[in-house]
Amino acid sequence: MARYVLVSDSTLSYEYRNFPLLDFLPSAPSKAIPELIYRFLRGSPPPAHPSGEAVFAPYGLRKLEASLLRKFQRNEVVVAHEDYLDRFITDDTEIIGVTTMDPLGIGPTTMSYYALFGGEMMAWVRKDWDSLIEKINALRSGKKAKLVVGGPGVWEFTVLRDEIEKYNFDYIVQGEIDDIADMLFEQISEDSIDSSMFQRGYVTYDSSFRRIQKNDDLFIARGITGSSYPRIEDIPEIAGPANKGIVEVMRGCGIGCDFCEVTLRPLRYNSLDRITSEVRTNARAGQTNAWLHSDEIFGYKHGNRFVPNEEALAELFSSVTSIKGVKTANPTHGRISIPAGYPEMMEKLSGILKAGPSNWIGIQTGVETGSDRLAMKHMPNKTMPLRIGPDGSWQEIVWQGVYVETMNYWRPAFTVQVGQEGETAEDEWDTIAMINRLSNSYAGGRPFEFTVTPLVNVPLGRIKSRSLNRNMLTANQLAVYYASYRHLAKMAVRDGYRESRGNFMARLGTGSIISGGGFMMLKYVESVARKNGVDIEKVKKWGVERNVEFSTLASISNA
Ligand code: SF4
Secondary structure (H helix, E strand, O other): OOOEEEEEOHHHOOOHHHOOOHHHHHHOEOOOOOHHHHHHHHOOOOOEOOOOEEOOEOHHHHHHHHHHHOOOOHHHEEEEOHHHHHHOOOOOOOEEEEEOOOOOOOOHHHHHHHHHHOOOOOEHHHHHHHHHHHHHHHHHOOOOOEEEEEOHHHHHHHHOHHHOHHHOOOEEEOOOOOOOHHHHHHHHHOOOOOOOOEEEOEEEEOOOOOEEEEOOOOEEEEOOOOOOOOOHHHOOOOOOOEHHHEEEOEEOOOOOOOOOOHHHOOOEEOOHHHHHHHHHHHHHOOOOEEEEEOOOHHHOOOOHHHOOOHHHHHHHHHHHHOOOOOOEEEEOEOOOHHHHHOHHHHHHHHHHHOOEOOEOEEEEEEEEOOOHHHHHHHOOOOOOOOOOEOOEOHHHHHHHHHHHHHHOOEEEEEEEEEOOOOOOHHHHHHHHHHHHHHHOOEEOOEEOOOEEEEEEOOOHHHHHHOOOOHHHOOHHHHHHHHHHHHHHHHHHHHHOOOOOOOOHHHHHHHHHHHHHHHHHHHHHHHHHHHHOOOOHHHHHHOOOOOOOOOOOOOOOOOO
């Protein structure tokens, strides 16, 4: 039987009816979304092989599997489907490895819902996490199997350290270990962790975003000696298909926004051979979409001043879309200044991706603010190679970017932040103006296509003390929420049915819930905002009653 049983947090395994942005559904508070609706919107359970192994797994879990396969035999490592864990956890199991993204429900999107709904911090992500760990602990009871967790959500265990004893973890692994996971697993199995390779403790950040090292025997990270991150050539290729056909194009970012941890990691590009080979692995298993992951796709092999590398991007996209079985492809994240400044390149890339009315290219974009002052303070390079001032205001750059994207059938999913360091009421109303102007704009006779999700910056101290309630947001921040949800409700009505997938009943159910849910959410946000003194009529008109017209940017200085 397998020595190492790998499984993912179940919220990472569902398809969420392949509806844009519905992957964030588990971030919703469990008291706000009834279980019946939550289970319906998640869609069918992920597929399993007859053996009980998962057909698809989160990309990070596939990397862990690949790392273990460098040292161990195929029959010693298994990626299990959550529903069939009982077939794999036996007396021979040495380690159960679990990967997670938002186990305790304190990730940015989840927090943004708590800010609205208040009350107990119990999102669906946490409910599902608790039941998975309960199941694993029951199955390993009386056996030697150790429980080891890792993945991008591990920081949450460092924040709510006092709440995790009940999970009975043996170890929590922090950071990138794709190149040495095989050694770590072997050492954990043998109770002989080499302190020159691995240190006990975790890294956290202070209020000025400085790294702090804390000693804690429950946590394991790479040793202080040697590289803090794997070299790209030491990261193994996935050996099984990943959820949603995802493959990693690059790690790190380099843009340098002062609130973002990604930028602290070194920038590393996967080779085209590696990327296409992993896409083939996914395509052979039936994934028809290739989801090209990076934190900033337009930074792929970029030039000076973050000038996009058109040739490299075109080669990347065309190599991927020409793979047998791949029908569509889209990048996960990208900044808005590139569509704004490079419309011809976007047209070319859209042609390669076969973007069109029935193939909108979804991309997540952190716009963060409508304020020039805050953009220059917190993310001065995000506009590069454009510059706020010579190339227009931040709002003009964003407007131009969405104009070009809508013309070319790209649909950005924006996030805006409230509660940024140094933020004033004026900044918040700038963000409202930006959202309203975008929401009222057209390109080629089509309304601008974008979503906008407000996120709240919650100080870690406040999360730790659990002093979260509806007073978390000021009236002006609630006004930003209202403007965002007003646009989201408009999008839900426009796209709720059009973007639903499946048979007639599934489309009808999903479309109705999305459209109706968007309206109900708007009404809820409106009532919270009104109670807190927000002038709703003022929000609706802000930024559009002066009928400010943005047109194409005059030029790209020095680009
Ligand atoms: S561009 Fe995005 S990923 Fe890069 S540092 Fe800024 S916020 Fe982080």
